[in-house]
Amino acid sequence: MLYFAYGSNMSVPRIKARIPAAEFVTTARLHGFRLTFSKPGCDHSGKCDVIQTGREDDAVFGVVYRISALDKPILDRYEGLGIDYLERSVALHTPDGDEIRAYLYVATEQQPELSPYDWYKKHVLCGAREAGLPADYVASIEAVAAVPDPDPERTRKELSIYLSCPVGGGAALSD
Template sequence: MFYFAYGSNMLTARLAERVPTVRPVGRGWLPSHQLHFHLSGSDESGKCNILHTGDHSDIVHGALYELDADRLDRLHAAEGPPYTFLELEIGTPDGPIRAATYRGRSEYLDDELVPFEWYRDFVVHGGHEHGLPADYLAALESVPCQPDPNAERAEMNRRILRHTATNIRLSALR
């Protein structure tokens, strides 16, 4: 199955910690949506979410992966109850495809939330990794963020930023 990542899972090392095998496919985009960092995470900071706007000029850029649909338990557990797993049409350089993604449930949204620095860095580094447009990357880099008050959690996540995953496949999953 194809999976569209637009938040921290764009960083291949992050996604690779959550699923047994990942295969980066390329970049994609979701028209008529905006990216927000307003989903309440279990650590009470802002996480990424996509909002449908209906305005075709709104676009969320992200990374496409091929994942084993039968082995997503850890990914679903990591995303948790704040998200709904759904399938949407994603634009790609080769034309549209159907891909699964996550969208935040309304009861978990809070526009006052701000992401931790490490989380915003996951998104920014993942965007760079997948060659997202420069203006989009600049917008991600300008997202206000805050230091994580839990130094141990912050360091654990900083290690992920420095990690190179070994469960990445360059050929199709079978």
């Protein structure tokens, strides 16, 4: 199965912590959508979502992974399939110009006023940088306002999967 990760699961350490057998396939672009951090998380912060705009010049970049049918229910649980996210099949464009189909998760609710926690934004930035997504797209993620998590233990736990990951200016995820 091909899965299109556009948020925190773009990060290899993040997806491997959840689905160790996930295999990188390619990067890809989803036309006619834009990335937001408007999906309400159970921790009351903003998580990634894609919003369909219908404008061909809008695009969401991400990473396509191959996962097994046996691992999909695990990822479904992490994503809250049927509660927090719905599954959708989409056409993606690879850097080679090929069109492929993959599934992604789309939020069931949006709250545009939400901000992501700083650790969540770092997951997304780490994945975008690892994947070599376009610099202007990475810059648009960098420009998203993030807030500190009031739970420092959750921050420590979330970032413990990284040995290092440049997120801007050569800084590692070690806040």
